[in-house]
Amino acid sequence: MVVMAKYAKGANAERELIEMFSNKGYAAMRAAGSGVSRFPSADVIASNGKKTFAIESKAIKSGYVYLERDKIVKLLEFSQKFGARPYVAVKIKKDDWTFLPAGKIIATESGNFSITKKSAKENGILFENLISET
C-alpha cells in the first residue's frame, strides 16, 4: 500500500509536468516503470522539435528532495544519447516547480544528491524561464 501511494503521487507530479509542457505546444511523455530499467532513463521527456528536455521529477510535501546517484547518472546518460537537456524538476510543498540543470546538482558525501528548498531557489529556474532558454 505504501509503495502504491508513493507511485501514484509521483505519477501525478509527472502528469502535472506533461500538462505544463503540452500547454506550451510541446509533445511530452511519461516513462513506464521509471527507475527499474537497466537502460538510461528519465521520468519525463518533452520536445517541441527544437528543444528537448529530459526530466527527473520529485514532488514532496516537506523537507528536502533526495535523489539516488544512479538516477542522476541514468538521466545524464539518457540525455546525452537522446540529445536532450537534463533537468531535475523539484516541487516542494505548494511552491512552483523549479528546474535544476542535472549536471550542476552537488552530490553529498554519500555520493547521492539532496536538494533543499533553499538550494532549489538559488540554483533552479521556473518553468517559464526553462522554455524560454535558447
Added chain:
Amino acid sequence: MVVMAKYAKGANAERELIEMFSNKGYAAMRAAGSGVSRFPSADVIASNGKKTFAIESKAIKSGYVYLERDKIVKLLEFSQKFGARPYVAVKIKKDDWTFLPAGKIIATESGNFSITKKSAKENGILFENLISET
C-alpha cells in the same frame, strides 16, 4: 486477468524495441499508461540526437494487426510536435519487426487500420533499414 496478460505482452514487445535501439547507441523510452492519456502519445520514443523515432508497436501471434484510428492520430500529432518520425512497428508470429511509416498506413472503411502479414512485408522496412535512413 485478460487485461493484465494483454498489457504484459505489449510491454514485453516494447522492451524488445528498447533493447534493439539501445544496442545501436540510441536512448529509448517506453511510455507509461499508453493510450489512456488525453494528450498525443506514442508507445516508444527513441533518439540518437540526430534521428528521433516515435513508435506505436504491436506484436501478435497470428492474424493481422488492428489499430484504432485514434492511436494513429495521436501518434502523428505527437510526432509532429516532438519532431519525431512516426512509425508503426509490427511483429507477427516469429517474424522480424517490420516498421511502417504511420502516415502511409491505409485505413479500412470503418476508419480504423489493419496491417496484414502481406502488407507489412510490402510496405514495411526492417530495423536495420530504419536506422540507416537519412
